[in-house]
Amino acid sequence: MTKTILHLDASNRVSGSHSRAASKRAVEALVKEHNGATVVHRDVSELPGLPNGAMDVWFGGETTAEQDELLKRSNDLVAEVQSADIVVIGSPIYNFGPSTGLKAWIDNVARYGITFEYVDGVPVGQLKGKRAVVLVSSGGTKVDSKRDHHTPWIRTALEFVGIDEHAIVPVFDGSVDEALFAEAIAGKAE
Numbered sequence: 001m002t003k004t005i006l007h008l009d010a011s012n013r014v015s016g017s018h019s020r021a022a023s024k025r026a027v028e029a030l031v032k033e034h035n036g037a038t039v040v041h042r043d044v045s046e047l048p049g050l051p052n053g054a055m056d057v058w059f060g061g062e063t064t065a066e067q068d069e070l071l072k073r074s075n076d077l078v079a080e081v082q083s084a085d086i087v088v089i090g091s092p093i094y095n096f097g098p099s100t101g102l103k104a105w106i107d108n109v110a111r112y113g114i115t116f117e118y119v120d121g122v123p124v125g126q127l128k129g130k131r132a133v134v135l136v137s138s139g140g141t142k143v144d145s146k147r148d149h150h151t152p153w154i155r156t157a158l159e160f161v162g163i164d165e166h167a168i169v170p171v172f173d174g175s176v177d178e179a180l181f182a183e184a185i186a187g188k189a190e
Contacts, residue, residue, distance in 0.1 A: 003037040005030055006084035010091040010102035011137070012045045019137035022171045023090025026133050029185045030086060040080055047073075047104035058111055074108040081109055086131055087163065089154070093138040097149040106157045115161040125162020132158050132166040133184045135176070143170035 007027045011017040031037050050070075057067045058074070081087060091102050109115055116125050134154055141147045151168055158166050167184035169176055 003030075003034040003085040004083055005034075005037050005039045006080050006087045007039055007041045008087065008089045008091075008102070008105065009041070009043045010045055010089065010099045010105070012094075012099060012101070013092075017090075017092070017137075018171050018174045019090035019092045019135055021090075021174065022135040022137065022169070022176060023088050026088050026090075026135060026169075026181070026185065029181075030088065030133070033185055034086075037086075040084065042077070042080060042105075043101075044105040045099060045101035047101045047108070049100055049104050050107050054107075074111065077105060077108045078111060078114055081115070081127060081130075081161075084130060086133065087158075089132060089134045091134065091136055091150065091154070093136060093141045093143070093148060093150045096141055096147050098153055102154070110157065110161055123160055125160055125164070127162035128164070130163050130165070131187055132163050133169065134158075134166060135169045135171050137171035139173070143168065143172075 005027055007023060009020050009023060011019045013020070027039055031039060053067065054070060057063055057071050063071065089102070091098060115127055116123050118124070136143050136151055136154075138148070144151050155166065155168070165187070169181055169184050
């Protein structure tokens with residue numbers, strides 16, 4: 001069975017982006033590892049943040065034409081992650097946290113009754129059986145340091161929707177730890 005890889009780029013830099021280069025390399029390695037996997041690419045840096053009233057749309061009721069478009073976009077993003085076997089995320093640390101585009105992606109994908117639900121008051125993610133490889137680039141904030149609010153956030157967000165198997169690969173100045181990168185590709189990290 002052919003694997004599907006969802007490739008998300010979250011950097012607001014198009015040229016010279018270390019996270020884009022590292023995520024592209026990871027996708028190429030995964031395609032080779034999985035003998036020609038299908039790749040769906042999404043540049044989440046272009047996603048707008050959720051407008052006022054967006055959560056009302058998630059819970060139904062009458063909608064405006066603008067809200068219908070918001071719901072369609074969210075449904076499309078959810079369908080992409082639901083159909084993926086592996087999610088590759090290339091994301092920089094901006095001002096100690098995630099980019100607005102990556103935050104907007106999570107806000108669109110974390111949907112009650114679709115990608116998570118509550119069981120006895122505890123959230124249960126519905127995207128089980130998937131794994132993620134997250135390439136986190138930074139020019140100054142060390143990944144997993146006290147100042148890094150991106151890495152714990154993305155771990156929590158992925159687990160919230162049920163993607164419990166994930167590998168975080170730090171990218172510093174364009175370089176990765178090759179052993180950690182290989183483990184992430186093979187599905188043996190974290």
